[in-house]
Amino acid sequence: MAARRPDVPRATADPPAVRRALIAIALTFLALFLFIPLIAVFAEALGKGVGQYFAAITSSESLAAIRLTLMTAAIAVPLNVSFGLTAAWAIARFEFPGKQLLITVIDLPFSVSPVIAGMLFVLLLGIRTPIGGWLDDHNVRIIFAEPGIVLATIFVTFPFAARELIPIMQSVGSEEEQAAIVLGASGWQSFLRVTIPNVKWGLLYGMVLCNSRAMGEFGAVSVVSGHIRGHTNTMPLYVEILYNDYQFAAAFAVSSLLTMLAVATLVAKYFLERRVAPQVRLAAENQDVMEAAA
Amino acid sequence: MSIELRNIRKTFGDFVALDNINLRVATGELLALLGLSGSGKTTLLRIIAGLETPDAGEVLFHGADATTRSVRDRNVGFVFQHYALFKHMTVFDNVAFGLRVKPRVERPVEAEIARRVHKLLTLVQLDFLADRYPSQLSGGQRQRVALARTLAVEPKVLLLDEPFGALDAKVRQELRRWLKRLHEEIKITSVFVTHDQEEALELANRVVVMNNGRIEQIGTPEEVYHRPATAFVHNFLGNVNLFHGRIENGKVYLGDTAVDVDRAHASASGNGKAVLALRPHLIEIITRPNGKPSFPATVISVNPAGPQVKVELVAEWGDAVQVDVGHERFDELAIAPGARVFLRPKEEKLFVYQI
Ligand SMILES: Nc1ncnc2c1ncn2[C@@H]1O[C@H](COP(=O)(O)OP(=O)(O)O)[C@@H](O)[C@H]1O
Ligand SMILES: [Mg+2]
Numbered sequence: 001m002a003a004r005r006p007d008v009p010r011a012t013a014d015p016p017a018v019r020r021a022l023i024a025i026a027l028t029f030l031a032l033f034l035f036i037p038l039i040a041v042f043a044e045a046l047g048k049g050v051g052q053y054f055a056a057i058t059s060s061e062s063l064a065a066i067r068l069t070l071m072t073a074a075i076a077v078p079l080n081v082s083f084g085l086t087a088a089w090a091i092a093r094f095e096f097p098g099k100q101l102l103i104t105v106i107d108l109p110f111s112v113s114p115v116i117a118g119m120l121f122v123l124l125l126g127i128r129t130p131i132g133g134w135l136d137d138h139n140v141r142i143i144f145a146e147p148g149i150v151l152a153t154i155f156v157t158f159p160f161a162a163r164e165l166i167p168i169m170q171s172v173g174s175e176e177e178q179a180a181i182v183l184g185a186s187g188w189q190s191f192l193r194v195t196i197p198n199v200k201w202g203l204l205y206g207m208v209l210c211n212s213r214a215m216g217e218f219g220a221v222s223v224v225s226g227h228i229r230g231h232t233n234t235m236p237l238y239v240e241i242l243y244n245d246y247q248f249a250a251a252f253a254v255s256s257l258l259t260m261l262a263v264a265t266l267v268a269k270y271f272l273e274r275r276v277a278p279q280v281r282l283a284a285e286n287q288d289v290m291e292a293a294a
Numbered sequence: 295m296s297i298e299l300r301n302i303r304k305t306f307g308d309f310v311a312l313d314n315i316n317l318r319v320a321t322g323e324l325l326a327l328l329g330l331s332g333s334g335k336t337t338l339l340r341i342i343a344g345l346e347t348p349d350a351g352e353v354l355f356h357g358a359d360a361t362t363r364s365v366r367d368r369n370v371g372f373v374f375q376h377y378a379l380f381k382h383m384t385v386f387d388n389v390a391f392g393l394r395v396k397p398r399v400e401r402p403v404e405a406e407i408a409r410r411v412h413k414l415l416t417l418v419q420l421d422f423l424a425d426r427y428p429s430q431l432s433g434g435q436r437q438r439v440a441l442a443r444t445l446a447v448e449p450k451v452l453l454l455d456e457p458f459g460a461l462d463a464k465v466r467q468e469l470r471r472w473l474k475r476l477h478e479e480i481k482i483t484s485v486f487v488t489h490d491q492e493e494a495l496e497l498a499n500r501v502v503v504m505n506n507g508r509i510e511q512i513g514t515p516e517e518v519y520h521r522p523a524t525a526f527v528h529n530f531l532g533n534v535n536l537f538h539g540r541i542e543n544g545k546v547y548l549g550d551t552a553v554d555v556d557r558a559h560a561s562a563s564g565n566g567k568a569v570l571a572l573r574p575h576l577i578e579i580i581t582r583p584n585g586k587p588s589f590p591a592t593v594i595s596v597n598p599a600g601p602q603v604k605v606e607l608v609a610e611w612g613d614a615v616q617v618d619v620g621h622e623r624f625d626e627l628a629i630a631p632g633a634r635v636f637l638r639p640k641e642e643k644l645f646v647y648q649i
Contacts, residue, residue, distance in 0.1 A: 175378035178345055181365050182372040183392035184447055193395070197382040 041259050044252035056253035064230045065238035065254070068146065072221075072234060073214040076153045080210050081203065084161025089195070092169035106162050109155055118152050118223025125151075144226030149234060152220040157213045161206035168202040168276065169195075201275035208272065212265040216258060295356045295369075295450040295483050296321045297342060302351035304337055304507075311337045312507045315351070322481045324474075326494035329504030330530075335487040336375070338504070339453050342485065343372045355451070371449030375456045375487075377440040379428040385439050386411055386424040392447035414442040417476075434465040441473075445480075454486040458493065470497060491531050495519060503527045525647040528571040535577070535615050537570040546570055546646055549611025551589040553639070571645040575618040578638045579605065579627055588638040591615055593631050598624065605629070607637070 014022075046053050056062060087106060091099060109117060125132045125142045135142060142148045176198065180190035196203070218236040225232040227241065235258055242251035302315035312334045319325050327335045340346040342353060344365040353361045360368060380388050389411045393402055402410070415421040418438035428436055437457065444452065457473065458466040474497055477484055488494050494501045495515040503510045503518055503526070511523040522528035529536060539548040542565050546553045553570065580588065591607040594614075602618040609615050615637060619627070629635060 175374055175376065176380055179372070179374060179378040179380070179443075180391065180395070182343060182345070182370065183395065183443070184366050185391070185395040186366070189395045193391070194380060197380075 038259065038263075041252055041255050044248060045256040047252075048249045052249055053253050053256075056247075056250035057257065059250075061230045061233070062238065062250075062254055065233045065235045066257070068149065068233065069215050069235045071146075072150050072153045073211055075150050076157050076214045077207060077211050079154055080158045081161045081207055083158060084163075084165050084206055084210075085199075085203070087162045088165035088169045088199075091166050092172075093174055103166070106159050109157070109159050114156050114217065114219030115223055117155050118220035121148060121152055121155070121220075121224050143224055144228065145232060148224035149221050149232060152224045153214050153217055156217050156220050157210045160210040160213060161203070164202050164206035164209065164276075165199055168199050172198045201272055205269065205272040205276055208265055208268045212261060215261055297451060297483065297485070298352075298354040298357070299338075299342070300352040300354070302338070302341060302348045302353070304334075304341065304346065304348050310507055312341070312348070315509060317502060317509065317512065319483060319485060321483055324477050324484045324486070324497060324499050326498035326501045327485060327487045327504060328491060328494040328501050328530075329489065331489055333504045334507040335489075335504055336455055339372075339455055339485060339487050342451070343370050343453055344368050345372070368451075369447075369449055370451040370453055371444035371447065371482075373437075373440050373444050373452070373454040373457055375459060377428075377436045379436055379440060379443070381428055384425050384427055385415070385420065385431070388428070388439055389414055389443045389446050391443060396447075410446065411442075414446055417445075418442045432465075433461045434469055437461065437469060441476075450483065452482050452484040454484065456487050456489070458490075459488070466493075473497065495531070503530060505530075522571075522645065525569045525571055525645075525649070528645060528647070533574050533616065535572045535574065535613075537572070537609070537613050539568055539570060541565050541568045541646070541648065548589060548609070548613075551610065553587050553589070553644070567649050569647045569649055571647065572615075572639055574604070574616045575602065576640045577615070577617045578640055579617055579619060579623075579629070580636045580638055581627065581629075583636050584638075586638055588636040591635060591637050593629050593633045593635060595631055596624075596629070607635070609637070 045056075057066075087102065090096070091103060112120075122143050123129065125135070125148070127133060127136050127141075127143065132143060140147075142151065176194050177190050180194045181187070185193065215234075216236060217234075218240075221234055222237055222240075225234070225237055227233065227237060229241065233241065235254055239251050239254050239258070242248075242254065297317075297319040299315050299317040302312055303310070304312040315338060327338060329335050337346060341348050344353075344360075344363060348361070351361075352359055355363075355368065380391065383391070386408075390407050393407045393410065396402075412421055412424070415424055418441055420435060420438055420442070423431065423435065423439075428439065431439065441454075441457075458469055461469065470493060486497070495518075498515060500512060500514055501518050502512050505526050511518050511527045513521070513523075518527055519531050522531060525536060528534050537548050539546050541547075546568055548570065589609060591609045594606040594608055596606075597604040598621065603621060603624040605617045605619060605624075607615045607617060617637065627635075
């Protein structure tokens with residue numbers, strides 16, 4: 001591959017003026033739609049003083065929303081990461097009937113509107129459905145209760161880890177795992193000592209993405225929650241309630257927490273991507289070399 | 295430990311990768327599986343290791359059936375073609391891996407592991423690289439780390455898939471000699487795969503020549519080279535001219551030329567189609583027939599660069615022929631392209647294969 005030399009104008013290069021104009025437009029756009037709102041969130045949140053800000057985020061309703069959000073993420077993320085690992089491993093290592101279907105189905109939550117996903121759960125488990133009714137008879141509430149929120153969150157976040165891990169697992173290949181087994185490792189030892197370290201950055205990346213979506217999900221959760229204050233409110237839902245109550249400062253205070261999560265996610269994403277991309281590229285190159293040698 | 299394969303068959307879908315493989319590897323032997331790419335060598339090696347299950351047939355280790363024994367329990371060492379070193383571990387940790395994953399009761403203490411790893415790294419002359427990662431090593435160094443890692447668990451059988459395949463010629467030579475010495479030292483039953491005939495002939499005690507999932511011949515390097523059992527082996531081990539003809543009443547007919555097959559080496563009884571194999575240095579060029587069997591040919595080109603003069607000819611019946619002649623003899627002959635000459639097989643090396 002020829003090294004790219006930016007100082008040599010290429011035939012396809014645009015004149016400098018055009019380039020500068022394009023960059024300016026992109027940056028202006030970013031400023032208008034990203035940075036200004038971002039600053040506005042914090043400005044609004046702190047508008048009535050730091051004391052008010054902390055009062056807003058430490059109110060009992062707010063704490064309940066934070067607690068529910070954290071709990072939901074604490075269930076959804078490990079579950080989906082385990083699922084993602086298993087699915088990616090199966091897809092990358094084995095040929096089985098229905099493999100293509102599985103790959104497609106994993107993407108389903110991406111293509112279904114979250115609101116519809118929430119409705120699916122209501123239609124399936126609502127109190128007037130056979131399953132929901134039966135559960136209700138046994139004093140188990142799913143819809144309009146925490147389990148529903150957790151279920152809906154799991155549904156909308158389950159592609160993240162799998163999507164991230166499938167290409168990595170495929171490009172890393174199984175030779176190292178086989179080497180581990182021949183050296184006497186059990187399947188579990190090989191998984192822990194060889195497979196996981198080989199995909200760890202992708203795994204972490206998937207976790208970060210999954211977590212940010214789990215904490216930020218609104219649509220699906222909104223449908224199944226029933227908006228019971230201090231009970232079935234996650235942070236995004238609580239923000240909406242506060243906002244509708246004209247408690248703007250409090251709404252923005254809680255929003256600022258979610259915003260900080262988003263920024264932290266972006267930072268983590270930036271660093272993890274730099275780890276993951278070379279890994280996949282390197283593995284792909286190795287594969288090319290092997291194929292060329294074979 | 296000895297290895298025995300009985301009637302091994304392996305298919306991938308409709309494709310028959312191995313068919314009716316029977317093979318015995320004696321204890322302490324260094325055996326080469328030689329064949330073109332795609333002939334099933336790797337598959338056979340993986341079946342011995344237990345990484346692949348045969349569709350039919352048995353694998354015996356030391357006389358005991360091991361066909362269903364798991365990879366972990368076979369106590370084999372496998373060096374992968376592309377080494378399969380653990381990328382995220384140092385050289386030291388790679389070599390220590392097999393010791394560290396042992397069940398607690400068998401696992402040596404860390405100090406003992408360190409001692410053994412350093413001893414092995416010294417054996418493969420890489421102790422100074424213990425803290426490096428695989429990506430920081432050259433191909434030859436990676437190969438030796440892979441070997442040390444395999445030897446760490448003291449396998450009873452060593453299986454090597456194209457151990458020198460990915461290395462450049464000079465390193466390959468060195469490693470080859472080094473592996474031979476190592477094998478003489480530790481006398482572990484070893485099977486290695488190669489598509490390089492020179493490598494097989496130089497290193498192995500015995501060579502198994504494979505073709506299209508079947509064994510063509512098993513023998514010492516001497517045997518497979520000088521007494522090839524089939525036209526394929528003859529062709530594969532060194533340059534050879536193959537002439538297609540037919541056998542009739544004890545004579546091989548190449549076009550209209552009859553060649554006596556009394557002296558023929560391989561099986562050539564009965565009538566039918568046959569292949570006559572002649573190595574380029576075992577054909578004599580003469581300018582006029584001298585009563586012994588010979589056939590006419592025309593010189594096409596002459597290449598005197600090299601230890602022998604390479605003469606390209608075309609036989610009367612149309613087959614291309616390559617002949618190697620010594621420089622002295624060539625000067626005597628004084629032939630140039632276009633010259634009409636006669637080719638005489640040097641007697642004891644006439645091979646005819648019925649097909
Ligand atoms: N897992 C597999 N699935 C399908 N075909 C395979 C598989 N492994 C090997 N083969 C086929 O079997 C044949 C023999 O392969 P291999 O044993 O790797 O040959 P060699 O090592 O002699 O080059 C090849 O044609 C290859 O394509
Ligand atoms: Mg191979």
